[in-house]
Amino acid sequence: MSKQPVIFTQNISESIDEILSRYSYDKLFVLTDRNTFKFAFPLLENSKLCSNAEQIIIEADDTHKNLEALTSVWKILSDKHATRRSFMINLGGGMVTDLGGFAASTFKRGIRYINIPTTLLGAVDAAVGGKTGINFNGLKNEIGVFNPAESVLISTVFFKTLSREHLLSGYAEMLKHGLISTPDTYNKLLTLDFSDLDLDKLLGLLEESVKVKEHIVEVDPFEKNIRKSLNLGHTVGHAFESLSHERKSPIQHGYAVAWGLICELLLSHMHLGFPVERIRQLSTFIADNYGAFPITCEDYDSLYEKMTHDKKNESDSVNFTLLKDVGIVEINQTATKEEICTAFDLYRDLFHL
Numbered sequence: 001m002s003k004q005p006v007i008f009t010q011n012i013s014e015s016i017d018e019i020l021s022r023y024s025y026d027k028l029f030v031l032t033d034r035n036t037f038k039f040a041f042p043l044l045e046n047s048k049l050c051s052n053a054e055q056i057i058i059e060a061d062d063t064h065k066n067l068e069a070l071t072s073v074w075k076i077l078s079d080k081h082a083t084r085r086s087f088m089i090n091l092g093g094g095m096v097t098d099l100g101g102f103a104a105s106t107f108k109r110g111i112r113y114i115n116i117p118t119t120l121l122g123a124v125d126a127a128v129g130g131k132t133g134i135n136f137n138g139l140k141n142e143i144g145v146f147n148p149a150e151s152v153l154i155s156t157v158f159f160k161t162l163s164r165e166h167l168l169s170g171y172a173e174m175l176k177h178g179l180i181s182t183p184d185t186y187n188k189l190l191t192l193d194f195s196d197l198d199l200d201k202l203l204g205l206l207e208e209s210v211k212v213k214e215h216i217v218e219v220d221p222f223e224k225n226i227r228k229s230l231n232l233g234h235t236v237g238h239a240f241e242s243l244s245h246e247r248k249s250p251i252q253h254g255y256a257v258a259w260g261l262i263c264e265l266l267l268s269h270m271h272l273g274f275p276v277e278r279i280r281q282l283s284t285f286i287a288d289n290y291g292a293f294p295i296t297c298e299d300y301d302s303l304y305e306k307m308t309h310d311k312k313n314e315s316d317s318v319n320f321t322l323l324k325d326v327g328i329v330e331i332n333q334t335a336t337k338e339e340i341c342t343a344f345d346l347y348r349d350l351f352h353l
């Protein structure tokens with residue numbers, strides 16, 4: 001896979017037109033969800049090329065990252081006579097870039113697309129690296145392909161309409177990037193104060209964080225080895241997220257990752273001696289900013305069953321990425337159901353559940 005250009009810009013319209021002018025295409029489609037159509041699309045008003053684009057608008061939020069919304073995108077592409085020479089822009093958070101990337105990758109066996117993330121989570125993680133897909137059968141990202149966008153255009157101009165919860169959701173993936181990179185990067189992340197947010201500081205941390213992901217994806221684009229480190233916190237996190245959908249009380253992806261990180265650091269301690277002090281420090285940061293995901297022992301069987309579908313699994317055991325310490329990553333670690341339930345018990349103790 002060739003290196004995917006990730007471009008930071010403060011003049012989004014000019015940058016889009018500059019990138020699009022490098023391509024020859026017959027029709028341009030812009031995919032948004034209802035919110036990004038309202039908040040983000042107007043910010044492209046100075047783009048000459050986007051002003052003639054066909055709009056595709058889907059319902060917002062992860063509960064719509066599904067087959068029905070995907071089908072509606074395929075249908076519009078087909079009805080509007082999109083061809084293999086057509087081009088798509090995914091303008092939205094991770095829900096739009098995941099679903100839109102998959103729609104583009106599969107329509108007529110693949111049309112080219114660029115991602116313009118409008119959330120912090122999208123910018124730091126989802127829009128970058130070529131994982132596309134939808135949720136299916138109650139499981140996160142169960143169907144999808146690896147196929148990177150032609151380019152990713154990151155502009156903080158979109159962040160003005162994001163809530164604190166949106167920012168915190170993206171920040172959880174940044175904490176993950178910190179944990180798998182270096183103590184220096186990680187420790188800086190713990191100093192950000194969300195009760196008195198310094199946006200400039202956040203943006204500096206964002207640029208550093210994207211580089212962590214870019215580097216790993218460049219080395220291992222198809223998640224055969226070290227890319228599994230980007231899945232830290234997700235074996236449990238995805239189970240929490242799916243359970244929240246089942247409960248009809250969906251949590252944001254990054255929140256699920258934040259709580260998943262704590263459970264997986266507890267497993268990291270049990271398997272590899274990850275320092276307890278660091279777990280206490282991070283769980284305090286997460287409890288203060290994210291609260292807790294409520295679980296009881298009644299949920300353990302259901303959570304474990306969900307983890308048996310994790311994409312990293314081989315044969316019957318649940319596969320985790322664990323840490324010996326910050327920046328010391330061990331992939332392909334398996335844990336028994338008993339160990340996982342012990343981690344849930346400890347998580348509940350830490351979060352007073």
Ligand SMILES: NC(=O)c1ccc[n+]([C@@H]2O[C@H](COP(=O)([O-])OP(=O)(O)OC[C@H]3O[C@@H](n4cnc5c(N)ncnc54)[C@H](O)[C@@H]3O)[C@@H](O)[C@H]2O)c1
Binds near residue numbers: 161
């Ligand atoms: N492909 C990957 O590598 C990868 C990585 C991380 C996460 N993900 C996926 O990304 C998704 C989560 O992404 P997300 O957190 O961006 O969620 P999201 O796309 O659902 O966006 C969250 C909410 O914010 C709204 N929104 C988006 N941009 C806005 C803006 N500028 N102003 C106001 N509202 C705005 C959306 O409409 C939505 O309601 C999950 O499906 C997750 O599985 C994928």
Ligand SMILES: O=C(O)C(=O)C[C@@H](O)[C@H](O)[C@H](O)COP(=O)(O)O
Binds near residue numbers: 141311
């Ligand atoms: O880019 C990756 O690789 C990741 O794992 C990034 C994750 O933050 C992201 O949530 C991803 O979609 C999870 O992928 P999955 O393969 O576990 O579904």
Ligand SMILES: [Zn+2]
Binds near residue numbers: 125234253257
């Ligand atoms: Zn994630």
